[in-house]
Amino acid sequence: MNTNVETRLMSLRQWMKKKGIHAFITPSTDPHSGEYVPERWKSREFISGFTGSAGTAVVTLTKAALWTDNRYFLQAAAQMEGTDYTLMKVGLEGTLSIQEWLADVLSEGEKVGVDGSCYTVSDFQDLSQSLSAFGIQTLSVEDPYDIIWEQRPQIPVKLVEIQPLQFAGETTKNKIERIRKAISSKKAESIVISMLDEVAWTLNLRGCDVECNPVFVSYLVISQKEATLYINQEKITAEVESYLAVEGVHIKHYTDIISDLDDRLLAAPNMKKRVTYPQQDSHQRKTKRHTARQTGKSHRQR
Numbered sequence: 001m002n003t004n005v006e007t008r009l010m011s012l013r014q015w016m017k018k019k020g021i022h023a024f025i026t027p028s029t030d031p032h033s034g035e036y037v038p039e040r041w042k043s044r045e046f047i048s049g050f051t052g053s054a055g056t057a058v059v060t061l062t063k064a065a066l067w068t069d070n071r072y073f074l075q076a077a078a079q080m081e082g083t084d085y086t087l088m089k090v091g092l093e094g095t096l097s098i099q100e101w102l103a104d105v106l107s108e109g110e111k112v113g114v115d116g117s118c119y120t121v122s123d124f125q126d127l128s129q130s131l132s133a134f135g136i137q138t139l140s141v142e143d144p145y146d147i148i149w150e151q152r153p154q155i156p157v158k159l160v161e162i163q164p165l166q167f168a169g170e171t172t173k174n175k176i177e178r179i180r181k182a183i184s185s186k187k188a189e190s191i192v193i194s195m196l197d198e199v200a201w202t203l204n205l206r207g208c209d210v211e212c213n214p215v216f217v218s219y220l221v222i223s224q225k226e227a228t229l230y231i232n233q234e235k236i237t238a239e240v241e242s243y244l245a246v247e248g249v250h251i252k253h254y255t256d257i258i259s260d261l262d263d264r265l266l267a268a269p270n271m272k273k274r275v276t277y278p279q280q281d282s283h284q285r286k287t288k289r290h291t292a293r294q295t296g297k298s299h300r301q302r
Helices: 003-019 043-048 073-079 098-105 121-132 172-185 196-203 238-246 256-267
Strands: 023-026 056-060 064-068 085-089 111-115 137-141 190-193 219-223 227-230 249-252 290-292
Touching: 003 023, 003 043, 003 056, 023 043, 023 098, 043 056, 056 098, 064 073, 073 085, 098 121, 111 121, 121 137, 172 190, 172 196, 172 219, 190 196, 190 256, 196 219, 219 256, 227 256, 238 249, 249 256
Parallel strands: 023 111, 064 085, 111 137, 227 249
Antiparallel strands: 023 056, 056 064, 190 219, 219 227
16 A cells, blocks of 8 residues: 555545535646646645656545556556556546546535646636536635645745847847737737746746746736736846846736736726637647736636
């Protein structure tokens, strides 16, 4: 028996019972839609013991299952041996989808929880609509791993560096102006950029918060009047702070984005709220950049 995983499952199930939730879904991503994520958001690995880069864990009060693709069938089976988990082999005939499995093991009227910060609006809506057909409700809830994961890694605080213009090819001011024109063309007021590579590209900054990726944990909100970088401020050197000021970018703490977006809603309660989604490219990559006439939420559920 894998006692670490079984103990963690017990803690998650106790939390679920307190919240009145009958199943909880843990994806492999983070609040920034990352394929590769900082240690803090390796929650699926924590709760399942499976260390592969792709997979989704689903835990009910009595069962657990993990979906992954054929790259990881042998690895997942070995790492989850002796646990409650059933390996669901994505792509093989007869393998149920997550929604189908939940419909099979849950009863009408029961509830499925997800950490809304790790779901896009469109993904949450798709999940909710598919489960509602079986009388199952989907809820966006707080992150349980903040509670059950002892000594959970913190958000990285490694320093951010300026990408020299000779390599960037275009100033941040110019990029922001082009983004503002795109926002205006959508009849939108602002954009919340949450994908870390897009934040780094826009600001001509680089970091090392994610292994093998030159990015840093942050959000960027651009409106017609201002641009604000939300980041743990100990990551910002005096040089970077001065550079961003010249480029017209304000700096606020990473967690301030939620209250700031809520304030936008309160400031314009009668304004129509609208979220738009860019088209997917040929690889079906969801850009997850959404513009909103009033960005009361970023593209995340809370």
